Structures are given as structure tokens and as C-alpha cells.
Amino acid sequence: MRTVFFLVQKEFLQIIRNRTMLPVMLVMPVVQTLLLSFAANYEIKNLALCVVDHDLSPMSRQLVGKFTGSGYFKLSESTFSRSEADVSLARERSDMILEIPPDFERNFMREGKTGISLTANAINASKAGLGMGYAGNIVRDFSSTISTTSGAAPGARINMTYSNWYNPKLDYKAFMVPGILGEIVALIICFLTALNLVREREMGTMEQLNVTPVKKWQFILGKLLPFWALAMVMMAVGLTVGWLVFRIPMVGSLWLVFAYTLFFAPAMLGIGFLISNFSETQQQAMFTAWFFLLIFILMCGLFTPVDSMPQWAQWLNMLNPVQYFVAFMRQVLLKGATFADVQQNFYSVLTYATVVNGLAVWTYRKRN
Amino acid sequence: MINVLNINHAFGDNQALTDISFDVQAGEIFGLIGPDGAGKTTLFRILATLLLPGSGSATLNGLDVVRDYKTLRTRIGYMPGRFSLYQDLTVDENLQFFASVFGVTVEENRHLINDIYVQLEPFKNRRAGALSGGMKQKLALCCALIHKPQILMLDEPGTGVDPVSRREFWDMLRRLRDGGLTILVSTPYMDEAAWCNRVALVQQGHIMAIDTPEALTAAFPKKLFAVRAVDKYRLINDLRSMETGANAYAFGEFAHFASPSAKIQVADVELFLQKKGHNGVEVKEAEPTVEDCFIDLMTDDSQQSTVDSPPGEITLK
Numbered sequence: 001m002r003t004v005f006f007l008v009q010k011e012f013l014q015i016i017r018n019r020t021m022l023p024v025m026l027v028m029p030v031v032q033t034l035l036l037s038f039a040a041n042y043e044i045k046n047l048a049l050c051v052v053d054h055d056l057s058p059m060s061r062q063l064v065g066k067f068t069g070s071g072y073f074k075l076s077e078s079t080f081s082r083s084e085a086d087v088s089l090a091r092e093r094s095d096m097i098l099e100i101p102p103d104f105e106r107n108f109m110r111e112g113k114t115g116i117s118l119t120a121n122a123i124n125a126s127k128a129g130l131g132m133g134y135a136g137n138i139v140r141d142f143s144s145t146i147s148t149t150s151g152a153a154p155g156a157r158i159n160m161t162y163s164n165w166y167n168p169k170l171d172y173k174a175f176m177v178p179g180i181l182g183e184i185v186a187l188i189i190c191f192l193t194a195l196n197l198v199r200e201r202e203m204g205t206m207e208q209l210n211v212t213p214v215k216k217w218q219f220i221l222g223k224l225l226p227f228w229a230l231a232m233v234m235m236a237v238g239l240t241v242g243w244l245v246f247r248i249p250m251v252g253s254l255w256l257v258f259a260y261t262l263f264f265a266p267a268m269l270g271i272g273f274l275i276s277n278f279s280e281t282q283q284q285a286m287f288t289a290w291f292f293l294l295i296f297i298l299m300c301g302l303f304t305p306v307d308s309m310p311q312w313a314q315w316l317n318m319l320n321p322v323q324y325f326v327a328f329m330r331q332v333l334l335k336g337a338t339f340a341d342v343q344q345n346f347y348s349v350l351t352y353a354t355v356v357n358g359l360a361v362w363t364y365r366k367r368n
Numbered sequence: 369m370i371n372v373l374n375i376n377h378a379f380g381d382n383q384a385l386t387d388i389s390f391d392v393q394a395g396e397i398f399g400l401i402g403p404d405g406a407g408k409t410t411l412f413r414i415l416a417t418l419l420l421p422g423s424g425s426a427t428l429n430g431l432d433v434v435r436d437y438k439t440l441r442t443r444i445g446y447m448p449g450r451f452s453l454y455q456d457l458t459v460d461e462n463l464q465f466f467a468s469v470f471g472v473t474v475e476e477n478r479h480l481i482n483d484i485y486v487q488l489e490p491f492k493n494r495r496a497g498a499l500s501g502g503m504k505q506k507l508a509l510c511c512a513l514i515h516k517p518q519i520l521m522l523d524e525p526g527t528g529v530d531p532v533s534r535r536e537f538w539d540m541l542r543r544l545r546d547g548g549l550t551i552l553v554s555t556p557y558m559d560e561a562a563w564c565n566r567v568a569l570v571q572q573g574h575i576m577a578i579d580t581p582e583a584l585t586a587a588f589p590k591k592l593f594a595v596r597a598v599d600k601y602r603l604i605n606d607l608r609s610m611e612t613g614a615n616a617y618a619f620g621e622f623a624h625f626a627s628p629s630a631k632i633q634v635a636d637v638e639l640f641l642q643k644k645g646h647n648g649v650e651v652k653e654a655e656p657t658v659e660d661c662f663i664d665l666m667t668d669d670s671q672q673s674t675v676d677s678p679p680g681e682i683t684l685k
Contacts, residue, residue, distance in 0.1 A: 006468040010457070017456045017495075204452035208511075211416050211446045212469045213438065 003214055007222025011196075015226060021192070025230060029184045029238040036180050037173045037246065047131045048076035050094035052085045057105035059146065063116070066142050067098065072134040089121050096120045096131050108146070173246045178333045179302040181238040182325035185261065186268045187297065189231045191289055193272030197223060198285040201276075220361060224269050231265035232258065251336030260328055260342070264349050267321045270356030277363045296322040324349050369394040369519060369550045370415070375424035377410055384410045386573045388424070392552060392566075397545050400554040401561050401658065402570030408554040409449060411570075412523045415552070416446040428519055442470065445517035449524040449554075451504050455497030459488055459507055462496050463514060470515035481510045484540055502533025509540065520544065522553045526560055538563045558659035569662050576665040581658055588656035590615075590664060591630055593637055594622040597646040606644045610637075615667055624654060626664060 015021055049067060053060050067073045076094045079085055088094045097119040108114040118135050122128035200206040209219065235258065242248045271292065279285035299306075299313070300322040306314060317323050328345050331337040339346070370392035377385040385407045392398040400408050413419040415426055417437035426433045431440045453462045467474045478485070484506050491499060496507060505525055512520060522541075526534045538560065545551055545565075553564065561567045561581045568578045577584060595616075597603040604623050607616035613628040625637065637651045 003469055003471075006465065010454070010461075010465050013461060014454065014456050203455065204448060204450045205454055207418065207448050208446075208452040208466075209469070210418055211441055211444070212466070213441050213471070214469050 003218045004221050004225070007214070007218065008225050011222060011226040015230075025188060025192075025234055026237055028188060029181065029234055030241050032184050033177055033180050033238065033241055034245065037176045044127055044130045044134075045072060047073050047096055047127075047134075048094045049073040050077040050079065050085045050088045050097045051075060052079055052082055052097060052099040054080065054102040055100045055104040059105040059108065060100045062146075063100065063139075063142055064098070066138050067135070070134065070138055072131070072138075085119075089119065092121065094121075095127065096135070098135075174248050174334060175330070176302070177242045177246050177248045178329035179300075179326040181235070181242060182329045183297055183300060183302055183322055184238065185231055185234050185265070186322045186325055187293055188234060189227050189265060190268040190272040190275075190293060191286075192230070193223065193227050193269045194275040194279070194285045194289050195272075195282050196227075197273060197276035198279050198282050202281055216361065216364065220273070220364065224266065224273070227269055227272075228262075228265050231268075232261060235261045248333060250333050252332035252338070256332055256339060256342075257329070260325075260332075260346065260349070263346060263353065264321070264325050264328075267349055267353040267356055270353055270360050271321070273360040274356060274363065277360060277365075296320050299323065300326045302326050318348075321349065321352055324352075370398070370426070370428050370552060372411075372415070372426045373424055375411070375414060375421050375426060377407075377414065377419070377422040379410075384573050385414075385422075388573075388575055390568055390575065390578055392550060394550050395545060395548055396565040397541060397551045397553060397563065399561055399564035399567040400552070400570050401556075401558060401567050401662065402554075403556055405572075406570040407573040408570060409523055412446075412448075412521060412552075412554060416444065416521055417441055442515065443518050445512035445515070445520045447508050447512045447520075447522045447525060449527060451496075451508060453496050453504075453508060453511060456495060458493050458495055459499070460492045462507060463510055466511040467514045472515050474514060477514050477516055480516055481513050483543060484510050484513075500533075501529045502536070505529055505533065505537055506540075509537075513544075518550065520549055520551045522551065524554055524556065526555050526557050534560075558657065558662060561658040567658065569658075569665060571662075571666050577661070584658055584661045585656045588661055588664065590626040590628050591632060592654045592656050592660060593625040593627070593634065594619070594652050594654040595625050595637065595641070596622050596648070596650040597641060598648045599646065602644075603641070603646060606641065606646070607637075610640055615663065617663060619659070622654075624660060626660065 051064050051067075053064065064075070068075050073096070077085070077088050079088070082097075082099060085094070085097045085099070089097055097117075099117040099119070101115060101117075104114050104116065116139070118132065120128040120131050200209070214222075239250075239254070239257070243250065272289065275285055275288045275292070279288060298304075299309070299317055299320050302322075306317055306323060306327070309317065324345050328342055331342055331345075370390075372388055372390050375385055375388040376383075388407075388411060390398075400411065402408055410419065414421045415428065415433060417433050417440055420434060428440055429443060431443065433440060454465070457465065463474055467477070488503060488506055488510065491503060496504065499507060509522075509525075512522075520541075525537060529537065541551055541553070542563065553560075555561075561584075564581065566578065566580050567584070569576045569584075579587070595603065595607065600618065600623060604616045604618065607623065607625045608614060610625075611627065611629065611632075615626045616623055618624075634651045634653060638649055641649045641651070
């Protein structure tokens with residue numbers, strides 16, 4: 001145990017000496033949470049709308065007013081020619097075309113039924129999808145108000161009510177920040193462990209250590225403990241920023257969050273360790289780590305819900321440690337889940353960490 | 369102290385070591401001399417318990433490198449060819465660290481390294497990466513000695529160090545040997561052979577000869593001349609054609625000419641060269657060095673000829 005202490009001491013000395021490592025570890029969570037949650041979010045505003053109003057009735061004007069007044073759309077162009085509107089869409093001056101047919105108001109009043117056409121530029125499918133969604137809501141809303149106020153043909157209408165649990169205002173940040181925190185901690189410690197271990201090999205210090213009586217488990221523990229501790233520090237920094245800047249809800253127990261991190265971190269450390277065993281240079285380790293981490297992050301449920309992935313992807317995702325962390329963070333911070341609610345997740349992560357570290361220890365060789 | 373028996377090792381199809389056997393006596397400096405790629409480092413890694421030999425066995429102080437590697441690691445001090453200490457730790461931190469992983473303290477073993485450490489002391493708070501080549505070597509030596517090993521193994525300690533530091537370093541090794549330490553050292557520099565008690569000449573994974581440097585040079589089987597002329601390149605080619613079995617190669621500002629016949633005299637060589645139309649011819653008899661022995665053994669071995677080898681270094685063409 002004394003040897004492990006000396007190894008950890010040496011590791012911390014090196015971490016403190018390193019000019020980039022500490023700043024990166026402390027600044028990265030802050031910058032990423034700020035950037036990802038303020039800039040790279042899904043809320044789409046100011047979609048450029050091109051209106052082709054063939055009707056020019058009070059009702060059609062009212063509808064256009066609803067669109068522009070919603071905050072999601074801004075009027076980019078107004079024309080009477082559909083072909084001009086198409087050009088506008090093709091030139092990307094507009095994101096969406098709203099075409100109102102000549103008998104829009106008359107049909108509605110007489111038959112209680114009318115139509116409009118919406119065309120979106122779906123090069124960016126999610127933008128188009130969201131735009132269509134917003135537009136659908138506006139039209140539905142509009143048709144219901146019109147039919148009640150105008151007294152025309154009382155057709156069958158469906159009145160929808162909404163209620164969003166755990167995130168009542170559908171606050172994007174409350175949803176993203178806890179997930180991002182999990183993702184960042186996972187990413188950084190996995191990277192650092194892999195690079196740090198390979199660096200010892202690259203610099204030749206591994207060889208010098210290998211001729212000492214330091215045992216395999218001592219060496220490994222000496223490497224994992226410092227980064228384990230750093231994971232906890234990063235988590236604390238991230239949560240503080242989340243609370244100070246975003247006022248993210250912290251419904252559940254923070255103790256639970258830290259306890260979970262304590263179990264989760266070894267899983268990521270183990271992956272980094274495993275990668276290092278198969279890399280000769282830091283560059284190789286970097287590429288391998290990127291390959292896995294990119295998949296982990298894209299599949300972790302941060303950007304697209306895991307539940308909407310095909311079944312095979314969900315199965316595959318059981319191998320994705322980041323997914324567990326993101327799910328856990330949202331459940332505990334937003335929903336106030338207790339240990340009993342998330343224990344399945346705990347056990348999964350514990351198993352994961354055990355298997356990965358077992359593999360890493362097994363493949364690590366002190367001599368060839 | 370060190371017994372190596374029939375060690376073979378191959379990396380894939382590449383036979384790195386073939387039938388290596390030698391013994392090192394307690395309290396001597398034993399040098400493995402040979403060019404880069406001769407297999408010296410591979411052999412060192414096997415003896416340092418870092419690499420399992422393909423076949424054959426080796427014991428150090430009675431401990432087997434495969435079976436007893438754990439105990440052995442506490443008995444040997446190994447200094448790899450590349451500087452392998454923590455560049456971002458200071459001199460003292462490195463020393464403390466390596467002492468602590470061996471379960472000793474710097475204080476209790478200070479006397480072992482005192483001679484060397486006094487030179488390092490002014491830089492004790494400097495990071496190892498910022499030391500000069502010579503100082504790095506001294507620090508590495510201190511770190512290899514701090515746990516009081518019985519055998520010291522140094523892989524190419526002279527590489528990347530200036531001649532003055534190199535000489536100082538060898539002086540230290542001799543003092544350590546006089547203190548009773550057994551030292552195994554490898555080097556590509558032929559002139560360093562003179563500092564060893566005994567040397568093994570290694571070439572392409574084979575040991576060509578093992579003896580004291582004096583005995584090796586005394587057994588040089590040819591007559592050796594140092595020759596100089598204006599056109600050195602043509603000179604070497606002409607000397608080679610003078611008689612069969614003769615060899616010529618650059619040696620500092622001279623060319624060395626090794627002739628298999630004992631009868632040949634300085635005047636014969638001069639006459640031959642004048643006939644060939646050389647200017648500024650100067651011929652004198654020369655004392656063979658370890659490098660001459662090495663080149664002689666090497667040409668016998670592989671029938672390869674050597675041109676242009678600056679002193680202390682062998683270049684194969």
C-alpha cells in the first residue's frame with residue numbers, strides 16, 4: 001500500500017506540473033455546458049417563411065399573423081407566385097413556404113373545411129421537422145379559435161391539452177445540462193487515463209518502472225486512483241456551474257450523484273486503460289479513444305432519445321457506459337429518483353466497471 | 369556472477385540473437401561491443417527480465433531471469449539506452465520516487481551515489497527534462513543505484529553524451545567496480561572497449577569474440593598500416609586490390625590497411641601507391657585497436673567490406 005501511495009503522489013505531482021491538463025479538466029466542463037446548452041440547442045427560432053397568399057382575405061392575413069407572431073417564424077418574402085416561392089426556397093432565402101389557396105376563407109366558412117400547403121426545405125431534416133411541428137400547432141390553434149369566434153360550421157375538433165412532467169416548461173437546459181455533465185466527465189477521464197498510460201510507454205518510463213518490484217496491481221491502482229479523484233472534482237465543478245448558471249433542478253440527492261460517479265468513473269478509467277494496452281503511441285491511443293467515445297456520445301441519449309433507436313441499437317447500447325450515466329443524471333436531478341429507482345443502473349455500471357477493468361488487468365503485460 | 373547460456377531470440381522472421389553464451393565474473397566491467405542493430409538491447413532486455421528469451425537460459429547471481437524475475441528485479445540496476453526517467457519531475461523527485469518504489473530511502477543509501485550526486489546537487493530542483501545529456505546520464509545512474517543492486521546493467525550509456533562527460537561517466541563506472549559492483553555495459557563506440565575488463569564483440573546477433581581488450585588487439589592476425597594520400601577514396605580502393613585478403617577502411621584522417629602477409633613493409637606499400645599515381649603518400653605501421661579487430665572479424669564473418677568508418681563508429685555499406 002505504501003508503494004501505491006508513492007505512485008499516486010508521483011501522479012499528482014505530474015498532473016500539477018502539467019500546464020494543460022488541469023486547466024483543461026476544469027475549464028472544459030464549464031465551456032462545454034455553456035456552449036452546448038446555450039448555442040447548440042434544438043430550439044429553432046426565426047425560421048424564414050415565404051408566404052404565397054392567393055386568398056388575401058381577412059382570415060388568411062390573420063393566419064399569417066399567427067405565424068409571424070409566434071416567434072418561431074419570420075416573414076422572409078411575400079409573393080403571389082408559387083414558382084417565385086420555390087426559387088426562394090431553392091436559394092435558401094426561405095426555410096419554408098406557406099401557400100394559401102384562393103378560396104381559403106370561403107371554403108372554411110361554407111364547408112367548415114379548408115386547406116393550406118406547407119413546404120419545407122428538408123436538407124436539415126430536424127429543422128424541417130421541428131418547423132412543421134410548430135406550424136401544425138399554430139394551424140390547429142388557429143382553426144379552433146376561428147371556429148369558436150366566427151360561429152361557422154361547428155365541425156368536430158379535438159382539443160388538446162399539454163402537460164410536461166419533470167420539466168414543465170420543456171426547458172431545454174434542464175434537460176441537457178445534467179446529460180452533458182455526465183458525458184464530459186466520462187469523456188475526459190477516459191481520454192486522460194489512456195493518454196497518461198501510453199505516455200509512460202512512449203517516454204520509456206514504463207520500462208524503467210517494469211524493472212522495479214512494483215506489482216501489477218500497485219501500478220494500476222496508482223494510475224486509476226488519481227483520475228478517479230479528478231472525476232469527482234470535475235463532477236463537483238460541473239454541478240456547481242449547472243446550479244449557478246442554469247439553475248438546473250436538483251430534485252434528487254446529490255450524495256447519490258456522487259456515489260454513482262464513484263462507481264461509474266472506474267468504468268471509463270477501465271476503458272482508457274484497455275485502450276492504452278493496445279496502443280504504442282499517444283496518437284494511436286487518441287484515435288482509438290475517439291472512435292469509441294464518438295459512438296458512445298452520439299448514442300448516449302443526449303442528442304437523440306435511446307428509446308426511439310431500433311431494437312438492435314438499444315441492445316448494442318447496453319455496452320455504452322455513457323448512456324447509463326446520462327440516464328441516471330436526468331432521473332436523479334430532474335425526477336428525484338432514489339437509490340431504489342436507479343439501482344438497476346448502479347448494478348449495470350458496477351458490472352461494466354468490473355468486466356472492463358478485469359480485461360484491462362488481464363491484457364496488461366509487465367514484460368513480453 | 370552472470371551466466372548466459374545459448375540464448376536465442378527472434379522477432380518474427382528476424383533472428384535477433386543466435387546462440388549467445390558468456391560469463392561475467394563478479395567485480396568486472398564486461399562490455400558488449402557492436403554496431404546498432406547487433407542485438408545488444410534485446411540481450412539486455414532479456415537479462416533485465418523485460419523480455420522472455422526464445423530459448424536458452426541466463427542466471428544473474430544464481431537467479432534465473434525467467435523463474436526468479438521478481439527477486440532478480442531488486443538485485444539489478446538497469447539503465448535503458450533511452451533516458452527513461454520522469455522528465456516533468458525534478459532531480460530529487462525522481463530519485464525519491466525510484467528509491468520509494470524499491471522500498472528504500474535516499475538517505476539510507478546516499479553513500480552509494482554520493483560521488484555522482486554531488487555533481488547533480490546544484491540542479492536538484494531542476495526538472496529532469498531540462499538537464500544536459502551528461503547530467504541526465506548521471507541522474508539515471510543514481511536512480512539505477514539507489515536500491516543497492518549487485519549488478520548494474522547499462523545499455524549504451526555513452527550515446528548522446530559529449531566526450532568529456534562520457535569519460536567522466538566511465539571513471540564513475542570504474543570506481544563503482546572497484547567498490548565491488550559487477551557491471552554489464554553495451555556500447556557501439558569501439559574506443560570505450562578499452563575501459564572494460566573484458567569485452568564481447570557482437571555482430572548481427574552473434575558473439576564473434578570474447579576477451580580482454582589487450583588480448584584481442586594482441587591477437588590481431590594481420591599486419592596493420594596507417595596510410596594517407598590526397599585522394600582517399602581511390603586510395604582505399606587501390607589498397608584493397610593490392611593483394612587478396614587485404615582490407616582497407618577509413619580510420620580518422622588516415623586509412624587503415626590490414627594485410628594478411630607478414631612480410632610486407634612500409635616501403636612496399638609506398639611503392640605500390642606511387643605506381644598507382646597517388647600524391648602526398650604517407651605510410652606507417654599502426655598498432656591495432658579493438659575497432660580494427662572488430663572490422664577484421666566482421667569481414668571474415670560476412671565477407672562484407674567496410675568503407676568510411678569514422679573513429680569509434682562502424683558503418684556498414
